Amino acid sequence: MTDQSARVLIIEDDDEIAGAIEIVVQRHGHVARRSANGRDGLRSFFDDPVDLVVLDVGLPQMDGWQVLERIRELSEVPILMLTALDREGDKVRGLTGGADDYLTKPFGVRELGARIDSLLRRSRLAPSTTVVSTDVYQDGDVVIKWSAREILVAGQEVSLTPLEFQMLQTFIEHEGQALSVAQILRLVWDDPYGIAPDRVKFTLLRLRRKLGWTTREDSHIEAIRGYGYRYRKGK
8 A cells, every 4th residue: 555545435336336445445545444334334434444434325234323423423434325316304414413524326436536535635635824924723713723734713723624624724824815615615624626516515504514614693604695704703
């Protein structure tokens, strides 16, 4: 395994689909292991943590929602959910529940590989300090220690997924600028095609909740109707 290779856990009960995902993972230089049901997948994850989880929704013994919830209780590892084509509600539930991205079945191997690489790349990024003169950035009750990737809200540490951290960093780096949904998808998801803009809305919902910005008046990230969002630092 090279320095850039990653460990990927595939939790998928369809052997043909799991095999196809494993081939994609290996072609991209990573190491894959597979579990065919939710219970075994969760056990495998906690016995030997990985860098990315590819998680199907419809699993035997323990479904994908339960696995997602259990993993998110203790880990911020990137999670790519797999959902059925005709289940729009699954996408919403996955994103609000803490998944970083999703793909609908059937999916193309190129898109799957791109999504995997994007999630792994984001989780390894060193935070930028281009918008601050020191390693610590403060906005009201929110304190960010960039090099440690540490977030404090009213003195209490808050865990953000790599995706949520990247979104917050992107907004801060573009303070005062109106960012369209397409721009956010490109900057945060590395998605130049702007696929699945709902990812922005639901990831932002999770981020606001974790930072304690639960109302329009509290939030420093404001919606621009019909366009996107803008970050304004508190006074």
